[in-house]
Amino acid sequence: GQQLNQSPQSMFIQEGEDVSMNCTSSSIFNTWLWYKQDPGEGPVLLIALYKAGELTSNGRLTAQFGITRKDSFLNISASIPSDVGIYFCAGGSYNTDKLIFGTGTRLQVFP
Amino acid sequence: GAVVSQHPSWVICKSGTSVKIECRSLDFQATTMFWYRQFPKQSLMLMATSNEGSKATYEQGVEKDKFLINHASLTLSTLTVTSAHPEDSSFYICSATGTGPTYSNQPQHFGDGTRLSIL
Numbered sequence: 001g002q003q004l005n006q007s008p009q010s011m012f013i014q015e016g017e018d019v020s021m022n023c024t025s026s027s028i029f030n031t032w033l034w035y036k037q038d039p040g041e042g043p044v045l046l047i048a049l050y051k052a053g054e055l056t057s058n059g060r061l062t063a064q065f066g067i068t069r070k071d072s073f074l075n076i077s078a079s080i081p082s083d084v085g086i087y088f089c090a091g092g093s094y095n096t097d098k099l100i101f102g103t104g105t106r107l108q109v110f111p
Numbered sequence: 112g113a114v115v116s117q118h119p120s121w122v123i124c125k126s127g128t129s130v131k132i133e134c135r136s137l138d139f140q141a142t143t144m145f146w147y148r149q150f151p152k153q154s155l156m157l158m159a160t161s162n163e164g165s166k167a168t169y170e171q172g173v174e175k176d177k178f179l180i181n182h183a184s185l186t187l188s189t190l191t192v193t194s195a196h197p198e199d200s201s202f203y204i205c206s207a208t209g210t211g212p213t214y215s216n217q218p219q220h221f222g223d224g225t226r227l228s229i230l
Contacts, residue, residue: 003154033218042117042204042221043155088154090219097143097208099219101154 006089006102014110019076021105023089028069031092033099034061038085046087047074079109114138115207117222125230126197132190132225134205140185141207145219146178149202161188195229202226 006023013019023032031050035043047058049065049072056063062075072089089102114137122130134144143162147155159180161167167180177199179191188207192199206219 031218035221040202040224040226042115042206042224045218045220048218092218097160098145098157101156104154 004089004091004100004102006105008105009103010106010108012108012110013079015079015081017079019079019083019107020073021087021107022071022073023091023102024071025091025100026070029091029100030069030094032063032065032072033090033092034063034072034074035088035090036085037088037104043088076107079107081109081111083107084109113209113220115141115205115220115222117205117225119225120223121226121228123228123230124195127194128229130192130195130227132192132203132205132227134188134190134207134222136186136207136209136220139207139209141188141209142185143208144182144188145206145208146180146188146190147204147206149204149224151202155204158190192227195227197229200227200229 004023004025033048034046036046037043047056047063052069053067054065060077087105090099092099116135116137118133145160146158148158149155157170158173159167159169161180161182163182163185169175182188202224204224206221208219
């Protein structure tokens with residue numbers, strides 16, 4: 001099935017560093033969502049974006065819906081060990097209930 | 112709010128067995144539920160979309176006779192893996208969206224997944 005391109009594929013950073021990851025698509029989306037998945041669990045919604053250009057924060061997390069509607073980024077500031085996990089972007093469209101998921105970014109934080 | 116419960120969380124069974132997985136929305140009515148499969152170190156792949164009271168819509172390549180989906184109420188959907196074989200071993204995750212005027216206001220909320228191991 002279709003997937004969104006997400007980069008980087010993995011990141012190894014030190015505690016306290018900022019993190020940036022992005023998601024790109026060849027087609028436009030009306031909704032961009034960012035999820036975090038811990039090992040052996042389901043994804044948890046972090047941020048939902050509904051409008052091109054929208055910039056939304058959730059604590060140390062900030063995400064933006066790209067103006068072209070074909071991309072989105074997620075920033076994590078001052079990373080902590082519990083930020084470890086896999087981050088997925090997902091794109092949605094008005095004409096379908098389905099989400100298209102990104103390939104995931106695996107984040108590892110070292111103390 | 113928006114809690115989705117999935118049961119069981121872990122199943123080990125013999126080849127040829129049928130396995131049922133339940134997905135419940137605990138604090139909202141889920142008009143649509145989704146079933147995904149996730150292999151190790153990979154992303155989520157949608158298997159089927161299930162609307163309450165109607166037949167599920169399966170993604171290309173997913174065998175509807177093997178993966179039976181029932182969405183009998185606004186809070187419960189079930190996935191039955193019939194005559195499971197080792198290649199069906201995977202992490203199965205459901206998600207649900209609630210009622211609302213447009214999709215864009217209703218993000219999917221996920222259950223904790225079911226790890227299925229077929230021996």
